[in-house]
Amino acid sequence: MATAAAPSQSQHESLLQNRWVILFFSILSMVAVANFQYGWTLFVPPLQKHLGQEQAVIQVTFTVFVLLETWLVPFEGWLVDKFGPKLLVLVAGILAGLGWVLSGKAETVTTLYLSYALAGIGAGVVYGTAVGSALKWFPDHRGLAAGLTAAGFGAGSAFTVAPIANLINSSGYQAAFIQWGIIQGVVVVVASFFLKSPPAGWMPHGWKEAAKGVEVKQRQSAVDFNSYQMAETPQFWLMYVMMTMVATGGLMAVAQLNPMAVDYKVDKMPVNILWLTMPALQFALSADRLVNGICRPFWGWVSDHIGREKTMTLAFGLEACAIFVLIKFASNPYMFVVFSAFTFFGWGEIFSLFPAICGDFFGRKHATANYGFLYTAKGTASVLVPIGSALAAGKAFDFRADVLLLIGGLLAVYAHFISPTLLRVRLSKKVHDTLFTVGLCIVAYGIFLTVVPKAWTPFGAKFTLPKVGWAGVFTIAIVFDLAAAVLAFFVLRRMRVPSAPVEHVEGEAPAMMPALKH
Template sequence: MRGIKRSHDLGGGLVTQPAGSDSGPIVNRWLQLTACVVAMAAIANLQYAWTLFTIPLTESLNATLSAVQLTFTIFILAETWLVPVEGYLIDRLGARVVVTVGGVLVGLGWIGSGFAQSLGALYFWYILGGVGAGAVYGASIGTALKWFPDRRGLAAGLAAGAYGFGTALTILPIQRMIDTGGYRSAFIFWGFIQGIIVIVTAQFMRKPRPGWKPAGWVPASVAAVVQTRVSKTPWEMVRTPTFWLMYLMMTMVAFGGLMVTAQLRPIARDYGMDKVVVLWGVTALGLALILDRVLNGITRPFWGWVSDHIGRYTTMAVAFALEALAILTLIQFIDRPLLFVVLSGFVFFAWGEIYSLFPAAIGDIFGPDYATTNYGIQYTAKGTASIFAGWGAAWLVEAFGTWLPVFWVAVGCDLLAAMLAFFWLRPLAARITSASAEPERRGVGAVAVS
């Protein structure tokens, strides 16, 4: 057929693509997933190594913790609230172009932060990095979902897991560089490294042709995971109560995890965990940072895989309740070094799954055709949560002189989200997806999602 490149399909791995498209002639979808994973790992430090810079920045810029943590909040806002726009650009220009630009911004964000002499300059450069990180994140998750409609939970989990795990390999080198050469040199050196890696991996990213499905895959009519056969546009999605329920749930759960992400070093300092050596000459804080990042990476594909078998919303309920339990236990034993390490890691294991479960759920409920843009809108919930997790949590501590109010708010949010997932969203999603499939079986048009 004219305009089509010839290819071979080996178990859904190699696919045929339209000639002259962004997709290229022959593409292996596992290579696409690998490119997404590497790009996500390369941007992880902007969020997950941030806590290492908080105390040096307060000292260097003569600023309060809440003023410095405002950087984290506006970074997350820039990373998340622009993702819908970036998703639109990805759908129009392709992931390769958008991720390449994102890589440039990611590099400049940290390099510029290393030269910043004021809070205003720090805010500007970290916002720039946030825009770049959001472009890379949105494109990587969207690309993974498009190539793996048959394994959405696992694919989104692996891509998002790289974002959580990426810092595990760099956290100690960055910490040592800060201790020996200062935080400015760490920002500049790692800014160059991260930007280059993202730009290189972007060149491998492609998109499948419209209507492509893995060889031999047919959406199951009865399965643990219910999936709609009707794709909703972003405008149709935001007009549904279901979307806003999911947005509220993601915001509440993201608050607890982002709070620990941003505040772990200040928390460790206040409880003396940054000075106590636990193992191999590494402090409780250092070990916690490593374990947290490892578990934060593992949790995403793990819970994504679980959700593919027992359902998204049952999995959400279990994971959200476990995070509440982890924070409750951490409150009781936060001054014990080994338990501080283990329990902070468990908090990360129980919250990082939102970045695999929610993109998969968005695809299940609102369809695959606009998955990148739709999840981009959902992803702004992380930005909303960052307002309270970064600046808000630091302000509460400065006002009350203790971290306990922050911890208790996180526990309450997790428990409420768990109940909403199990008792409201689970049956609601089942009704929506079964209703959307019924007209197709009858050969009639689709019904609206409500």
């Protein structure tokens, strides 16, 4: 709880110390890294042609990017909480810009993977820092602040899609990578000088945290959980599963929209909406990014009023309906544009609602690192993107990295959560730490294998997948969305906000059971 001496927003402060100004530069940094994800689909066909590779092989680049953008965020969040955001974001801007510049010079798939990996690390630092900053500076408006910040990432590419597409057409994808990589890297570096963390004990003027142990109307915990303690709760793992499910469909749409438009032969068909005429693909990409950004503060604002879980149910259901209509009428250029936009309107909210509910449940002291762990769910979902490409076309796919990621992830989750929480099996500290460390090492090698696909493994796992087409691939996404909506309304909504971290018995792993609000 704060004392009377705690700093507050009511004190006189310079313009550059104002939390709204800091939020602005956080959003600006997010805008600058948005194209690394949302502009990717424009580069897929020319990369296929130049490198002479199948689409599934090129799309592994996107998986590499998202894995490193997400799975390193917990560590990056810890660094931000320890050293502050300015230095980390400055380095991130250099890495992100360099990643695109080197991607423009890549002549092999492995070089492309490694180059885009740098972009992923840089974008991950920016994303984790910006969202964590919003959660810390705006405990009174978590949903709205997280939504505005995430909107920078979602809508940041809305007005650059056409210039990048035109540059690719006129000068080649290499020039687009290099020129825009430099521009975006410089913007992040400049924004970094205006970022800072709030002082210890700081609170907005007129806002008070709930007394310890009291669950307020907004279901906000008065206790600050660190990431280790958070990972011992069933609430966190339910959120993780839900976010993975919903992220799957959206990431497939992000990565596959260009190839999908080409397959349905609508990519170059002119579309006139609201006195604007553009090729259907460019129109869809611009509209999708704009709507994807607008929806994040909108859903965040809604969740601040009706609750996170009810808002999730509405948004996930909307996304499922939009995907259903999209795959049914994708051959119509107007329907393609409109319902791809609705898909992103229902998807983008996960990047405002999940950080907000994570802050609600686990406190704001470790908000950057905690949401960093939850954000890795996006990386887990990204593993399915190249598999989706292979399923759509009925191509062979190498599952070795996926097998390693699955085995390593299960070992780590078993040791830290399933055994003590669900099975109520007490592991000694030595066994727990061994299983957890081995699991993380296997996951790390799985990520390495994704980046360097010729790396050695003691087994092979390359299989030809059945051809299910885009309809089959996105049907899986619909099922995931509906399942997440059900979990949000009937399970997460009934769970209590954790009231205290689990007390550990020395030498033993913790044991606890889910707490439901009846």
